[in-house]
Amino acid sequence: MGALLASYKFRGEFEGRLKAVLKEVTASNGQIILFIDELHTVVGAGTTGGAMDVGNLLKPMLVRGELRCIGATTLIEYRKYVEKDPALKRRFQQVYCGQPSVEDSLSILRGLRERYELHHGVKISDSALVSAVALADRYVTERFLPDKAIDLVDEAAANLKMEIISKPTGLDELDWTILKLEMEKLSLKSNTDNASKERLCKLEGDLTSLKQKQQELTGRWEHEKRLMSRIWSIKEECDRVNLEMEAAEREYDLNRAAELKYVTMMSLHLQLKEAEKNVADYPKFGSTLLQKEVTDIDIAEIVSKRTGIPLSNLQKSENEKLVLLENILHKRVVGQDMVVKSVADAIRRSRAGLSDPNRPIASFMFMGPTGVGKTELAKALSGYLFNTENALLRIYMSEYMEKHAVSRLVGAPPGYVGYEEGGQLTEVIRRRPHSVVLFDEIEKAHPDVFNILLQLLDDGRITDSQGRMVSFTNTIVIMTSTIGSQYILETLQSSLGSKESFYGLMKKQVVDLARQTFRPEFMNRIDEYIVFQPLGMEQVSQIVQIQMNRVKKRLKQKKIELYYTEEALSFLATMGFDPNFGARPIKRVIQQMVGNEVALGVLKGDFKEDDSIVVDVDRVRDSTAQNR
Structure with missing residues (x-):
């Protein structure tokens, strides 16, 4: 509908475009079914300047049976737009399409698997399809099956394809290591002392071995990519031949259809079998760098990224x-x-x-x-x-x-x-x-x-x-x-x-x-x-230790170490213990007896970076924080 409405300027221009489409449909003698997605858009479409809308152009043809039409819309939009035109509403038989069940969604995914494998150039395991439907049904609540399950499979396949195209993690890390060593080598060449010369000699040896390993891994990666690319190029050719064969059968070109089916396809199947055998035999010569198919673990990782739940299966x-x-x-x-x-x-x-x-x-x-x-x-x-x-x-x-x-x-x-x-x-x-x-x-x-x-x-x-x-x-x-x-x-x-x-x-x-x-x-x-039970003295002592560790962690960010004695922990626990108020008085006691003293020392400059602070019980003043 958008293409028909786009850039029309004069009255009657839109109707002319639409009538040309309808004429082609009716001339097919029922061989063409007109499908209108978002049917509600036809109500009022093209009414600018007093022209008739699309619905009024469709009604006569629908009444006479000249047009086979299927419209799709949502329940809300149907009630909002289509029901306001009762005549158009009567021309269509309402068919409610509910959400498919988990079993039906799995069947749909299995039917689409080959198409997505061809599109992404990776293999999708059946366990990945089962996992996609189950996890989508359980954890992705804002959308419907099979759309949300298809989306998971699509994203997982795209991620795997990107991993195949990109350098493997091990090879990428090796490249960075070689780059850093090369930069260090250039820096050491300008130094003449013995330590630099020894380091330079060691670097050259390390670089030689790393470059050999890099060359070996790069060769294996390129070889694996070629093997996998060969499989998918053959599958794409098979898909193209299938389409050509179906077109020949529709046109009753039986000689061409037979040639494609019994000569071309059989040759492609033999080539595909040989390519798959080469990929299967490759791990015998060493471990593979590339993952060859989408698994249920890949689907779980996608769901984890979307929902934040650590789904490790x-x-x-x-x-x-x-x-x-x-x-x-x-x-x-x-x-x-x-x-x-x-x-x-x-x-x-x-x-x-x-x-x-x-x-x-x-x-x-x-x-x-x-x-x-x-x-x-x-x-x-x-x-x-x-x-x-x-x-x-x-x-x-x-x-x-x-x-x-x-x-x-x-x-x-x-x-x-x-x-x-x-x-x-x-x-x-x-x-x-x-x-x-x-x-x-x-x-x-x-x-x-x-x-x-x-x-x-x-x-x-x-x-x-x-x-x-x-x-x-x-x-x-x-x-x-x-x-x-x-x-x-x-x-x-x-x-x-x-x-x-x-x-x-x-x-x-x-x-x-x-x-x-x-x-x-x-x-x-x-x-x-x-x-919950009230806290006892033993639990309060553990809470004091947890709270003191938090203070220690905050001071560590300022490069100041904090230590405390068992006597200090016991004293703070005694001062902060109150069964009626639980653990909250402990925080106040630590703030007053430790936090205030340490903060004052930091502001005065008594505690600087790389200093150590010990919290202990002063027999005279009850408690103190002193610099070691």
Whole structure:
């Protein structure tokens, strides 16, 4: 339609072009089917200056049966444009085309595989097609099958083609090494001392061996490229002969068709078989430099780049990390063994493919006193799963205490300010669907917020103010609450036995208290309720060490070393220990007793680059930071 409308200036010029097209279609006696993509564009097209639109030109021919026409459009555009012209609507039989299933999409990809292999000049394995459909269906939520799976295969094949054309990584690194040594050789030639002469002599020997290796690798790379190029040039010739053969059969040129089929094609097949044998036999003479086909690992890498999820296809290294997930989380979260184990179990279920694909990966309610690590665990989880803490979406529910503020989550309704901007929750997840969503202090939220969360937790999706479906199936939903924190403190202070023996009873009491606060339908949709215990003196000492290491890391950027003694750690832990406030007082104590002293020393010039600072307990002044 764009080509027909382009650059027409006078009334009747557009109609003349369109009638010429329709005349050719009708003259074919039904041998040509007119396909109009984006059918809604024909409604009103060409109406400038009082002319008739395309729809009015098509209607008479459709009524008389002179035209075989197929139109394609979306449901929204059909309702918006085509339904406004009832006469045109009646001329077409509506056929709904839904999204193909995973099995159908795989069949489509297998049918397209040869075309993409010819286009990119690489081989695509069947495992890559299976992986593309499965991963696209699971992780690429904003598009539809088979389009998103085809896109993954296309991108992976293009990447492999670029690797074949470009120099292999090993050869490229070798070229850079030779270049640096050549520059060093030129620099040493101007020096006359004995050390420079010895170094120059050694360099020349190294360069000779490296250049021999470079020549050998370059020869192997060029030979492999020639072998693979030979295969794809033969396949392209086969494709050209096939098209020519089909054209000859349509024109009933049977002699030409037989010659192409039984002479030309058979010769090409023999050449192809020989070329493939040469490629298969080449690894017998040494390792290959080039990858010859797209595999499922290549598809997983493409998905990882798009989503930020480390999809290593559950390789051995990833399995070991998942088994030891508790240790990884404990590097950031001190204590809370039961809590960390519950979270790790949920992540392992998801990575093993055992979680429900139509719900969030996991949903937790973290309950406990302030400063015990609820938010820190969410940050650690985000850093492990998505390799960045930026994947943590933190929503403070104290901002949603009024009824009118609830609409900010999914977007303002039509007619209100900010309608086009989207919601603070839905818009972020649309852009980055793989995130950890943290609803902080959930008990402060307005009751209408829980109506939105019901659908999110049950179906894993929300419809925003503009009617777009936002998927939460690749998110982890965490809600924090301080409900029952006073009861937790009183229970543990009054307990005579170990904390572990009271954990089950304490958790039951706190969850019962939460059930009195929140509605039953909301509580029933949460996967697990996790109660955090107050920090003991042992955990506080570990937190002091973690916080001091962070100060040490910041000082190292200024080229100043920081050391601390065990006595200093114990003293800081004692000063910062408060069961009612958790770990937050520790940071304040370190700032006052260490940070202030060190900052003053740096500003005065007492601590300079390459200095070392020791933090120790001063028996007279309680604590000091002194220069060694």
